Amino acid sequence: NRNSVAVLTGKETNDQLQALSEDIFRYYGLGCRNVSKLFVPENYDFNSFFEAIYHWHPIIQDAKYANNYDYNKAVYLMSEFNILENGFLMLKEDYNYSSPIATLFFENYQNLNELREKLKTDEEKIQCIVANGFVENEVNFGESQNPQLWDYADGIDTVDFLLKR
Template sequence: MKIKIMIKIFDKIGFFLKEVNEFYVHKKCLSKYSQKFFSSFQKTINKVTTTNDWFRIEDLLITFSQWSKNLKKEKLEYWMSKYSITKKKSKKILVIMPGNVPMIGLHDFLCVILSGHKIIIKLSEEDNLLLPFLCDMMIYEKPMFKNKIKFTKNIFHEKFDYVIATGNNNTARYFEYYFRKYPVLLRKSRTSIAVLQGTETEEELISLNRDILTYSGRGCRNVGKIFIPYNYNLHLILKKSFISEYITKNYKYTDNYKYYLSIYTMNKISFQKNHFLILKEEKNFYNPISVVYYEFYNDLNQLKKTILKNKNNLQCIVSKNFLDKEIFFGKTQYPKLEDYADEIDTIQFLN
């Protein structure tokens, strides 16, 4: 299948997601194209939010908005123009997808399909409804996709050539052993940090809270630790977290908050808090849900060395005029198509 045809289909998917988001947020009318799929998709959305308590409608709409901006013909063409995809025998690519963030495996899906390969998808039980629906839309538009996409519940029954597997540090050991005979792109646990210098605007601090709390803080692109100068007023951060107050409707998140609040209180551990977020001083990079670690610094150059030393643990670094590869406040959950997880080019790996 020609790449132009595939891009055209993905552009339609992006248009559909844009209209779904606008329907829920602004009550805008749907086009005739979107009306064909909307009723079934709405049922899928309802099922997602009732079967996975981590995924609220607010989370899904953020995902739909982000992907509607990326799945545009001009952006897809620009992205793929950087590669020389030669016609050769199609490989079967096994992709083991995580489920901590809605449709988090869609980028790997795009990479495999646009590279001309066949994909075998092992979904997480946490996120096993949205991507299959979009695949059904693609097959409706172009039945040829049916021969390129397969979902599996048992990877031991499948034959494949390459593997892309995303998990945590524990599952990575299993993946490394089981897939040792295959070319494998393996992603382990990562987290994200922010560096504040005390000159941030009110809007930037509001945006930082989005980086912290979107998707209940469960993604590797969520900021889990903040580096701050000495004497920084932490309440400047806590005051701006109201932007994500909808998170208090998620009982799983609030259960985590209550748990860590009681643990820290009983053990007389110092912390700052509001009614749904805890800030705790900590050297560690990996924070639990509802808690954000902070660490003081007094030398930016020394801090750069610390960050460089821990770069293999970091997905995003949020800051302003601090590092070359920094991400602006509020942008961690809106990666571009060319922003690869762990900075490993998936398309180059596949080709």
């Protein structure tokens, strides 16, 4: 399974962060192009991020989403993981790409060039990169669930694949 990631620099506008919330929460985060992990600079201040995504707070009223939130929060707290949360989304520092429902993983970076290399190395694990001026084939904030016709799932042209069988 591939996952989508977003790269933040701390210079994003409120509109960009609001658009990113679509990439995170649309389809309850279960779409193959939903952002499941953020890459943020060291000492990133998540306050503006939390403010920008707040319009999604009604999602916690969905019983299944709320059950996932409550369960994962209990696991994180009992395991003494450091988490940030706002009542409907938890942020957990984690090196994995695939995060559970109601959780968004994040990882700090110190250098954008090193991060580019890491993501290139891990490209088989990544469906798309949501960013602003970070890499050539990035997806704009808010557009991860609106792929172009040539944006094949897992990079495979399904029709071509089937015709060759």
